[in-house]
Structure formats: structure tokens, C-alpha cells
Amino acid sequence: MKPVVSIIMGSTSDMPVMEAACKFFDEMEIPFEVNALSAHRTPDEVVEFAKNAHTRGIKVIIAGAGMAAALPGVIAAETPLPVIGVPIKGSVLEGMDATLAILQMPPGIPVATVAINGALNAAVLALQMMAVGDDTLKEKVISYKQGLKKKIVKANQDLAEIKFKYKTN
Numbered sequence: 001m002k003p004v005v006s007i008i009m010g011s012t013s014d015m016p017v018m019e020a021a022c023k024f025f026d027e028m029e030i031p032f033e034v035n036a037l038s039a040h041r042t043p044d045e046v047v048e049f050a051k052n053a054h055t056r057g058i059k060v061i062i063a064g065a066g067m068a069a070a071l072p073g074v075i076a077a078e079t080p081l082p083v084i085g086v087p088i089k090g091s092v093l094e095g096m097d098a099t100l101a102i103l104q105m106p107p108g109i110p111v112a113t114v115a116i117n118g119a120l121n122a123a124v125l126a127l128q129m130m131a132v133g134d135d136t137l138k139e140k141v142i143s144y145k146q147g148l149k150k151k152i153v154k155a156n157q158d159l160a161e162i163k164f165k166y167k168t169n
Contacts, residue, residue, distance in 0.1 A: 002057045003033040005126055008049070008075065010065040012036050014088050018064045021086075021123035028127060028140050033058075039070035046071065050078035060126040063111075064119060066090040069101035072111045082129055084122040085111040 005025060009018050018034070025032045037046045053061060061079065063072035064086035072085030087098035095116035102113045114121040124144070131137035160169065 001031045003031045004057060004059045004130065005030060005032040005123075006049075006053055006058045006061045007032055007034045008037050008061060008063045008071065009034075010036070010038050010069075010071050010088075014064045014066065017086065017088055017117045018062075018119045020120040021062055021126075024120055024123040024127075028144070030127065030130075030137075037071065039065070039074045040068070043074070046074050047078050050075040053079055054081050059130050060084065062086060062119070062122045062126055064088050064122075065102070066095065066098045067092075069098035072102050072113075073105050073109060076105065076109050076111045082126075083111050084125055085113045086119050086122045087113065087116045089116050 007018055007021055009015065014036075015034075022032065022034060035049070037049055039046050050061075058081060060082050061075055062084045063075050065071035066088035067090050069085070069087060072083050076083040085102035087095050087102050089095035090098065099113070099116055102111055105111050112125060114125065124141075127137060127144075128141055131141050
């Protein structure tokens with residue numbers, strides 16, 4: 001089974017955040033790979049990865065990075081594939097530094113950007129991108145979103161059971 005999504009992080013310390021994407025792809029039965037690459041410490045390896053990802057069957061790249069967060073942009077500059085950036089919350093600026101670094105890409109080098117620590121949304125977006133030309137994947141997206149709706153319906157049923165003196169619903 002060849003991976004179709006590549007999850008890249010600047011450091012293995014980002015894995016607790018990026019794990020949400022891994023779990024989602026497991027649940028959706030989407031083959032993926034996970035690697036640590038650093039735009040600053042292993043720039044040659046990042047460029048080699050980005051240039052060749054599409055030739056290996058990768059369709060979407062999710063890149064998580066904190067602080068200066070150059071990784072998603074460097075990858076986007078070197079690949080024809082869509083790149084989704086996940087800003088990782090750091091200890092100094094709470095992830096705003098990473099968010100701004102990922103958002104502020106020059107014209108022609110887009111990086112789709114999700115919320116700080118938003119690896120799950122990055123995975124959902126990646127699946128939606130791949131589903132554009134694949135009805136099987138589209139059904140997985142539809143089913144997932146219906147599951148979200150069911151969770152809220154259930155939550156409201158649970159809330160209705162909670163009794164308070166002045167609660168009217």
C-alpha cells in the first residue's frame with residue numbers, strides 16, 4: 001500500500017499535535033507516511049522530498065511547523081502538490097509566529113493554513129481535496145461530516161437530561 005498523503009513535521013516534538021491527522025487517516029483507511037524534516041537543519045532533504053513527493057504517488061502534503069515555520073513554504077516552493085500548513089503552538093508567542101509565517105507566502109507559492117495545532121482540520125481538508133475526483137473518498141467525507149452532526153444531536157440530548165432549578169429546556 002503506497003501512501004497518498006505525507007505528514008511532515010519540523011521535529012518529532014510536533015508529533016503530539018500531528019497525531020490527530022494520523023488517527024484521522026487511520027480511521028478513514030487512507031495510506032499515509034510520517035516524517036520529520038527541518039527547513040533549517042535539513043534543507044537539502046526537504047527540497048529533495050518536495051521535488052519528488054508527486055512521483056511517489058503523494059497527492060497532498062501536510063506540514064506542521066512551529067516558531068519560524070518555514071517548512072510548509074519551502075515544501076510548497078518545490079512541489080506541484082497542495083500543501084496544508086499546521087502552525088504548531090510554541091512556548092514564546094503561543095503559535096502566532098508560526099501562523100503568520102505560514103500565512104504570509106509570496107504570490108504563486110500558496111500554503112493552505114489551518115488553525116494553531118489544527119492537524120485534524122488539515123487531515124479533513126486533505127481528504128476533501130483528494131475527494132474532488134474520487135467518489136469513494138467523497139463518501140468518506142460525507143459519512144465523517146454526518147458523524148459530526150450525530151455527535152451534536154447526542155450532546156443536546158445529554159444536555160436536555162441535566163436538571164437545574166431555572167433551566168427551561
